[in-house]
Amino acid sequence: xxxxxxxxxxxxxxxxxQFFKVLGHPARIAILQYISNQNACIxxxxxxxxxxxxxxxxxxxxxxxxIGLLNGEVEGKSMCYCINVDRWNELQNQLNTFFNTTKxxxx
Numbered sequence: 001x002x003x004x005x006x007x008x009x010x011x012x013x014x015x016x017x018q019f020f021k022v023l024g025h026p027a028r029i030a031i032l033q034y035i036s037n038q039n040a041c042i043x044x045x046x047x048x049x050x051x052x053x054x055x056x057x058x059x060x061x062x063x064x065x066x067i068g069l070l071n072g073e074v075e076g077k078s079m080c081y082c083i084n085v086d087r088w089n090e091l092q093n094q095l096n097t098f099f100n101t102t103k104x105x106x107x
Contacts, residue, residue, distance in 0.1 A: 012094060015091075015094065016094055016095070016098060018067055019091055019094075022063050022066065022069075025063075027050060027052060027056070027057075028060050028064055030050055031046060031050060031057070031060055031061065031064065032064065032069065032083070034046065034049050034050070035070070035081055035082065035083055036083050041073065041075075041080035041082040042080060042081050042082070043078040043079070043080040043081075046061075061079075061081060065081075067087075068084055068087035069083065069084055069087055069088060070082070070084060071084045
């Protein structure tokens with residue numbers, strides 16, 4: 001496989017593709033669901049809640065942060081995470097636009 005030609009696509013197309021790529025793992029969906037249902041930032045609960053090793057959870061959190069869905073803050077020796085509401089809403093709007101402008105013209 002050669003290098004992808006992402007430069008020939010729009011910024012929105014590349015952004016949505018990256019979003020879907022990051023969300024293409026069920027552990028990341030579970031992490032987002034867990035964090036979004038909490039009333040405060042999450043520090044150490046994810047390993048027990050999700051059932052994966054700390055290193056694995058950290059890698060998934062890194063991917064979610066890379067597309068801006070999570071904010072992370074250092075509290076003592078822990079990193080605490082919460083949903084980045086602005087980015088969440090931005091991606092929701094992009095998805096709504098994408099789905100609302102797609103025509104159902106197949107047999």
